[in-house]
Amino acid sequence: MCAVKARIAKTASGIGISVTAHRFMPSGPLTGRIRVPGDKSISHRSLMFGALAVGKTTIRGLLEGEDVLATGRALAQMGAKISKEADGSYSVNGVGVGTLLQPQGALDMGNSGTSTRLLMGLLASHAITAAFTGDASLSKRPMSRVIDPLSLMGAAFTPSPGGTLPLVMEGIQPGVPITYRLPVASAQVKSAILLAALNTPGTTTVIEPVPTRDHTERMLHGFGVDVQVDVIDGERHISITGPADLTPCDIEVPGDPSSAAFFAVAASIVPDSDLVIENVGLNPTRDGIFRVLKQMGASIQYLEEREVGGEPVADLRVRHAPLQGIEVDPEIAPSMIDEFPVLFVAASMATGATVTSGLEELRVKESDRLSAMASALTQAGAKINERADGLLIHGSGGKPLAGGGPVTTHLDHRIAMSMAVAGLASKAGVEVDSTEPIATSFPNFSDLLDEAAS
Incomplete structure (x- = not known):
């Protein structure tokens, strides 16, 4: 060599x-x-949860990659105030659960599947109509795995043929609580449902036959949300009773x-x-x-x-x-x-x-x-x-x-x-x-x- x-x-x-x-x-x-x-997963969620908390959330160590920035731009279109401070940290002044604003233009997700699927969940229980677009690569990726459970909660979708982007989503407020067993191990699908649950009256439960990354559960707990996690017959049952309020906090990524x-x-x-x-x-x-x-x-x-x-x-x-x-x-x-x-x-x-x-x-x-x-x-x-x-x-x-x-x-x-x-x-x-x-x-x-x- x-x-x-x-x-x-x-x-x-x-x-x-x-x-x-x-x-x-x-x-x-x-x-x-x-x-x-x-961490990219934690960076995405830090911005989203900060946007749902009323007050200032400070994030240190945020990943400044294009995927995470796409999440930040979309949240800014819906009323969150996001700024980079002189010390490199980010401040997010959120608007609260249920009070996101109708975006004036399409939400461009770039290449980020995480941004797309999680934001679809976040908006599913808001009275918001949003168009999601992405680059050529993202537009080939399937969204049906998220569309299916969110549709059960009351949201409506008009995707491109094959269940891909670009798509239009019509959220509903209030949403319908569900119990959903994941057909395939996916932290993104789990997180989308839990995000929708935050603004849905009643208890929504996601059942995981195979455990997936649990950043959403950990971080929501840190923002003051009562997330119940039980293991029943070897399966994880994750439940949120909504509507839930988020408390701003400081995050080290x-x-x-x-x-x-x-x-x-x-x-x-x-x-x-x-x-x-x-x-x-x-x-x-x-x-x-x-x-x-x-x-x-x-x-x-x-x-x-x-x-x-x-x-x-x-x-x-x-x-x-x-x-x-x-x-x-x-x-x-x-x-x-x-x-x-x-x-x-x-x-x-x-x-x-x-x-x-x-x-x-x-x-x-x-x-x-x-x-x-x-x-x-x-x-x-x-x-x-x-x-x-x-x-x-x-x-x-x-x-x-x-x-x-x-x-x-x-x-x-x-x-x-x-x-x-x-x-x-x-x-x-x-x-x-x-x-x-x-x-x-x-x-x-x-x-x-x-x-x-x-």
Whole structure:
């Protein structure tokens, strides 16, 4: 492997033609200390709950990616006052549950599925008509899984064919309380229903056969909402009795474990790496990637374990270690569903085969992430067998991948970042067709790569 500083090299397709393809080159050891941006899931919810609380909510560590900013712009259209302070924190002066204003224009969600589905839930129990639009990638993603339960609560939807954006939603006030068992594990669907419940008289209950990330429950409790969580016959029953009032509070957003995962994998597969990733959220519904990497033999230590804003947090020390292929338990998928693309990169460098299954959800993300990663890693020299619900990855035994490209990202930020990590552990680097989607979730990704490898 070339012992050179990690860098991004632009490629040119012709004189005077602007291109966005980039090649991520082989890297020397990743060392030192870095801090990844704030958790995206918590950032979205911080803005939404702040908008529903009467008074001032202060948010520190907010992720300033395009997805979160789309949430902020939409809330501002409905009356919330959101401003960035001199110290980098954000202030949200909310309008209260039930008093959001009718937006004057369409709500542009950009590429953010989280913004779309959660805001649909938030508005479902308000007497508001809203048009939701998004970019080409978001407009292909299914919204029926949210439309179905919110329709039971009384909201009406006119989506595009196939249940996609653009769509028009007519909220209803008061809404109808429901009891809804999730047909597929989805924190977004659960959260949409709970948000609608805040302004719905009576008790609304969501039943989770498989636990999903619980930021909504934790944070609503922090805003003063009585969220009841019971385990009955192995299933979680989450209930809210509305209408509920939210009390403004101060929020410290921990580092995003999904963002930290890229650096944890990079440090694991690049020889001689010894990297500390500071302030990483380790919510047990979100830390599956680190548990699986440890099962594969990764050297990951939790330092200074603590609690911040009701969320478990630690600094992660990750050192290079030989990885072993494993069969990944499909039950762990909900706690790391967004991290599978970079896990596939780690598996491609392991000794032996890694088997993943139960991942049909990955086919309806920003892209078909199973097909996209199978194709991209194959182009980079890995041996991959694509299956209906997962990938079978034959590891290189720690040897660098050949590299190559350009691989197609399908405008999916996690494909782009995962293949960037693959480039660090390759012979010739990996070229991706565009790094622009990375701004949606991790604006300073490339700068941190350079910092860690310098």
